[in-house]
Amino acid sequence: METVKFKGVWMILIGIISLTSCSDDYLDENPKTFVSPDALLTDEEGAEIYLVGAYDAVQDIIVTDDADGWLNHWGTLAADEVVVPGWGGDRKLIFLHQLTPSNATVRRMWESMYISLNRINSVVDRVGAMTPDQIEDEPKQRILAEARYLRAMINFALVSTWENVPLIEHETTSLNNLEVPQATPEEVYAFIIEDLQAAKTTLPMEQGGGRATKGAAQALLGKVYLQMTGFPLNQDDKFALAEAELKEVIDSGVYGLVDSYPDLFDYTNEQNKEILFSIGKEGPGKNEGSYLGAFYGPNGNVNEGGGFGTVYANHEWEASYDRDDIRLLNNVAKHNANNWTPEEGMFNPESWGTNKVPWRAWKWHAEKPNNYVNDAPFDNPYIRFADVLLMYAEALNGQGELSQAVIDMTVNSLRERVRLEPTAVPDMALGSQSENAAEILAERRRELALEGWRRNDLIRFGVYEETINAINQEGFSTAGNPGPNYNEFEIRWPIPNSEIELNPSLEQNPGY
Structure with missing residues (x-):
């Protein structure tokens, strides 16, 4: 006891x-x-x-x-x-x-x-x-x-x-x-x-192969500084500190973008130049596996590369992609894993069908068939170079110093690599500070989807409540919409009652 x-x-x-x-x-x-x-x-x-x-x-x-x-x-x-x-x-x-x-x-x-x-x-x-x-x-x-x-x-x-x-x-x-x-x-x-x-x-400035490095520390420091610019601290002076850390990472020449977006999530290419830090996994059958391939996976039997059935794609998120953006095909599964391979699910429109209800969030493509279930070999990226580029643009925009040249180096470089057609995914153009912020946030959603930073992003940009209230997806693929239940105090989680009982020095977060 x-x-x-x-x-x-x-x-x-x-x-x-x-x-x-x-x-x-x-x-x-x-x-x-x-x-x-x-x-x-x-x-x-x-x-x-x-x-x-x-x-x-x-x-x-x-x-x-x-x-x-x-x-x-x-x-x-x-x-x-x-x-x-x-x-x-x-x-x-x-x-x-x-x-x-x-x-x-x-x-x-x-x-x-x-x-x-x-x-x-x-x-x-x-x-x-x-x-x-x-x-x-x-x-x-x-x-x-x-x-x-x-x-x-x-x-x-x-x-x-x-x-x-x-x-x-x-x-x-x-x-x-x-x-x-x-x-x-x-x-x-x-x-x-x-x-x-x-x-x-x-620490050394290098791609660490799973170990912490100077680049990983500076990237996380930049992320931390940026989070401090939002709720609950709202410290605008941290934009400049974030800029300095992120610029050093960019200028180091150690990291860069992988040419093919899907290749980022291939378990045979995990420690690549875009990864500043990832959490290593190895499977199956080694007691070191990941459940990314099944937690986020297409409809169908998990042994055929399908998912658990407890996470579906938000249709509005799917609609936010240009139709010729490779990230759409990589990140949203519209096929059934029992009938189609991952490659067919990405590139063969015949596999998609017309019913969007069972669409799944997807990113790490388990082969068909497999015995992964929740023991897949997929590493979990924590910070990658694309994130650094987008944070750098955010840091400059927060100071009112974002330029078209920086947008081209950051947001537009990401869009360049995901175009399936030359006219797809239009470039971002410099706008007002608020317009730039909205576009950077939208790009973070498209680029970094399912990597675990979306809630922090929404809180930092000050749009968490309005975003949660705007979710509106009906059908068997949702338990309902969160908006009717949302209260502003839920921007944070409750401290467990069991902890407060054991430690009387703890005070419950307001509202719970």
């Missing part, structure tokens, strides 16, 4: 931390048995193995294989890219904005994030305490920088989702004194920035 309560208060004792591999592109170690941290952290090799636990902690909650992945559930289900049917369980409640403080998914995500955070804090604290005779300074500082990047990812998810959260800066190893009060959003963001500033100073 003590262990259950302890996990419910958002932490986990170091003695039960398990270490598992996070990517086939990172470390080969995949330890499954317990090793005392004191016995492990005696040299650089042990510290590297301990760092794997931090990567695994991020994998566990950001894109976990069960129902609680943050990018999917916070970032996509509660926005306007997909709709959820009546049999969608908690996914339906997230989509409809009917969450309560007793919701099981909200509780599990809170618990999992703080458990993951404590595992990462353990790496920072314990590797940081290693002596020069145990590990040389250069690998020590690199390991700490990677862990601090991962910690920033978790804290960014926490403050984005609940806004008013406890800020846990060090490992918790005792069940005593767990009544930690909430920090202000400003305090949490300041800690995230501190971690990312330290990470970018230490």
Whole structure:
């Protein structure tokens, strides 16, 4: 019972931390048995193995294989890219904005994030305490920088989702004194920035193959600064700070756009020049797989490359694409996987039919047939170069400094690569600041769909409420529309009642 309560208060004792591999592109170690941290952290090799636990902690909650992945559930289900049917369980409640403080998914995500955070804090604290005779300074500082990047990812998810959260800066190893009060959003963001500033100073500027790098840290720092320009902080001075970080990434020459948009999501080409950081997965049958191929997938049997049936395409999102935009064919499935291959589903109009009700959100195209189900080999992109380009345009526009030249380098370069016909997907032209913002936001939706950033984008641009209220899709493929249920306080999630009962220092978010 003590262990259950302890996990419910958002932490986990170091003695039960398990270490598992996070990517086939990172470390080969995949330890499954317990090793005392004191016995492990005696040299650089042990510290590297301990760092794997931090990567695994991020994998566990950001894109976990069960129902609680943050990018999917916070970032996509509660926005306007997909709709959820009546049999969608908690996914339906997230989509409809009917969450309560007793919701099981909200509780599990809170618990999992703080458990993951404590595992990462353990790496920072314990590797940081290693002596020069145990590990040389250069690998020590690199390991700490990677862990601090991962910690920033978790804290960014926490403050984005609940806004008013406890800020846990060090490992918790005792069940005593767990009544930690909430920090202000400003305090949490300041800690995230501190971690990312330290990470970018230490890490190399390179495509890291699944490991954190300077480019990944600067891109995430730019994203964090931009989020601070919106609700609840509304700090316009952060546009310039974001611009500076993102420009360094662009000017580094390390990253670039992949020529073919569909190739980005081919599991044989995952660590490409467009990926600044992705969360590694490997499957099937290795206990390291992803469920992207089935969570987002066409109608039909999952063993034929179909989806689970709990996520359908928002028809208005589908209509936002030019008909000759390859992203439309890649991101929306109109075929039945039982009858057509992924290639036929993309390019053969005969496979599409005329009934748009069963259209599915799609992006990672499982082959036909397959035995993936929720154990596919697809990595989950976290930040890619296309995102950097769009954020850079946003940062300049926020300062009133966006130019046509920058639009051509950013938005229009993305449109250039997705045209199936020379006259398709018209270029963006410089307009007013508000017109530019609307066009950049729309392009983010088309380009980054299903990658988990849509809700943060809508909140940051100040249009979350109006967007949710505008969702209007009828038929069996939706449990209803969220607008009638939406209240402005639902821009954030409720703090679980079980946490407040265990930690009286917590206060419920307003409105719940």
